[in-house]
Amino acid sequence: MVNRLRQSNIPFVYSFILYIAGLLLFLEWLYPVEQVTDTKFIGIFIMYTFFCFFISLLQVKWWLSFILKGFGILFVLNGIFSDYPIWNMRWLHELFTDLTYNIQTLIAREWFDLSNMFRTLLFLIIIWLMSYLIHYWFIQVKRVMIFSVLTFIYIALLDTFTVYHANWAIARTFVIAFLALGIANIVREIQRENMTTSSFRFRSLWILPLVMIVLFSTVVGYAAPKLEPQWNDPVEFIKSAKESFGNAGGYTVQKVGYGEDDSRLGGSFVQDYTQVFQAYVKKESYFRIESKDVYTGKGWVNSSSDKYIEQPEWNITFETFASTVETEPYEMSLKFDEGGKIPKLIYPYGATHVNLKNQEVGLWLNEESGEMKTEIDGKDVVVRDYSIRYNYPSYPIDRMRKSQAPTDTTLLERYTNLPNTVPERVYDLAEEITARYDNQYDKVRAVERYFSANGFVYQTSDVAVPSDEQDYVDQFLFETKVGYCDNFSSSMVVLLRSLDIPARWVKGFTSGEKLEDNIDGEGTDLYEITNANAHSWVEVYFEGVGWVPFEPTQGFRVPNDYDVSLNNQHDDALEAPEINQPERPEPPKETQDAFSPSKSEDGFNFDFTWIHGVIIVVLLLLLAGFLFWKRFELETIYLHRKIIKKQDAASYQDAYLFTLKLLKNKGFNKGPDQTLREFATKIDNWYGSDEMGQLTTTYEKLIYQNSNGKVGTEELSNLWKNLIKRILG
């Protein structure tokens, strides 16, 4: 590169500064990654970035660069994921197995099942590509604008919609981007004017005002008062896919939040982002409040509403899973707002002990639902500040697969009970979904997954309320397919119960939105839980394991671990049963129902939701933007072909007029009174060539002379193409 730079008169130091600016801007893309995703080892990625940028800077032969960067990737992957040294065959075998598995997964379009190593690999490849791209943008074509603008957009979006605080990032980006823009312009000017290095030395004074202006703007921008946000969150609907809600019964539009009465579900509601409490959590978990066991056909009620037993010393005797499940001990604390109205304990899975601070408060447990009241002298009280010790469970998938039907008949009867109003087709559907699975766990997973496709749409508005004759679940499954967590969770419970799998409906809150990362330096994160986080989900009973939470609602995920035995790849593969799908014969389609599970589970049925719409619109916009950006290049290709093919005057006229258009775009506008010759002289003087003059002489003959012949010789079209290249720079 040094050589090339010397050739093009540009002092190395300017290109180097530009390149460093590119690197710094790219790092701004990497910094938030750790905070907004579950990516670890961001330092390693940053080091790899430095490495790639350094190799690109050296401008070594492409194959050497390829080998070096490729080896860098292997080195990083080995460092993160393997205990073996890099030259050990076992590690290479590990890598090969992982790649094979992931390629299968990719083909099956199971994006969520990609392994960490593979995702890391992809990420490293992106860094690699970016190092090349930024070298191209910043050093070769000196077009800094696009990347700068993208960086601003990226940071602004992250700041708006995630926990990432971009206060400093935006200031850094501002300074770097504007310095880079200024320098890029100066450097382009040097090239255009063909300045010699010696004359440029004198002009290095240009840098000074640039630096002054950028720094001045930064200081002013920093010190100036800023308006508060002037409008409500413009993409609330995007968020709504992430947020959850509860229900309060009724038929009209409701406000979301935790409520007691779930006997009549359905209807639309509006989101309410009022904070309910904040949680200081090391390991995120859903917050459970209670479960309900009786499905009425319209909603949920409890069969044992008033059997409460006191929890001595605030030690919680309620257990959702067996003691054999592997756990890790954690502690979290919850702080409620003044307006908090829930006189119940909100607790994570595996809660063992609560410290309610106020010694007078007694804790009363309903053993069936897990509801825990907080009372003083028999009166409900709202506790605003408490901490809970809990054993965070990792549910063993192996054992769940192997678990037999429950033996406890009381439990079985209670949690598989369905009213007669549930139509037969619900039973048929459950059979159909699970027909090919032989164990309870896979059946449950199949039902859970059933809702992520097959035309179901997560939506909080325009949600139907069942009429008197209608079953709530039946209406959702077969008629509307539009709804929110209550629809999804109730339906899953009903489908499971129809298969005699014990399941119950659980209420509480999702883990909320992360406000701050690692606030105490020991890995404790701060979460905000609002009314919009009120949620309902499903617990399924596995003999020997206990009640395991499942999440059928689109866009949600239970933050619990499922323990997959690592030495068994087969288990992982089973986690994504669709991968094996194509090998199985398709079950014949028997009914004319609105759904078609066999098809959808093969992954061919595409359910058009707003997310797809947004993706298509974004892709179209990107495509349109790209085409617009490359419009001149595309038109050049088109016209060049036309000249060569037709070799006639009309094509040549189009090509020539296109040149004028292009020049106009570059700021060389031909005045209406300017003749072509005058204009061509001006252009040739500017570019220091005679190409425009030659083309114009030919074109003049074409349009002013009595000619009819073919003019498009190859020489001419090459001349034209060269000129276009020169203009496009």
Place this chain on the structure above:
Amino acid sequence: MQETMVYNAKIEKVIENINKVMIGKEDVAVLSLVALLAEGHVLLEDVPGVGKTMLVRTLAKSLDCDFKRIQFTPDLLPSDVTGISIYNPKEMEFEFRGGPILGNIVLADEINRTSPKTQSALLEGMEEKSVTVDGKTIPLQRPFFVMATQNPIEYEGTYPLPEAQLDRFLLKLTMGYPSLREELEMLERTSKQHPIETISPVMTKEELVSIQEEVRNVYIESNVQQYIINLVRETRNYNAIFLGVSPRGSIALMKAAKAYAFIKGRDFVLPDDVKYLAPYVLTHRIILTSEAKYDGNTAKQIVETIVKQTFVPIRKEF
């Protein structure tokens, strides 16, 4: 094509000759040739002593043509221009003695000093290419080229040419003073021997006539014709212009453009030719409104504005 190249070389030589004598006046020389080749005439308007006469003389001498000069005075009679029939007692009949108008290149010096009657005798000859004396029509020679001069600063005792007659001239030119360096060089050159003595004819009358024929064959595309018409029509609609350019003006511009293209070695007309010539062809063919004159506009400025506003054709319908 071969012929054209020969002719072009000769034209080059004529210009070279003029350059030898007239320093820094190549544009005027070229424009005079334009008028000559387009079979038009030139009105040179300038103060005395800038070389008007020398230009014409040089031109005539380079072309091996019959050069005549008429010094217009108030008492000049039409017959002094056209010629007169005199009784020849020997032959017992009237015999026509041709006036200076029967030359090939006629310098009509200070044309505005003579009476309109005499002026129109010349102008009629220019237009009709013939003169009528005593009922007899006598054709003028070919080539026939009049270069009339007039002094713009003297009004006393002059008869300005009527506007309607001005457009008999294809071009109206001015010489202007030479620059410092040009004038120095002029002194240098003329100090021993006047350079006009050194030049010799480079083109015959016959060759000149053939070139005039060739010029008529120069091609003009319809889009360039349209450009000429757009320019001319604009003068008719322009606010500051009382009387615009006549259709004769359009033809004149086209002829001049053809001649200019030929001089430049082309067999087709470019908009550049038209644009370059428009001020010389159109300026004396328009009459400004009194308001425009009062505002200090000159015809030249107005024509330049019109040229600036008129779109140059850059495409052709195929």
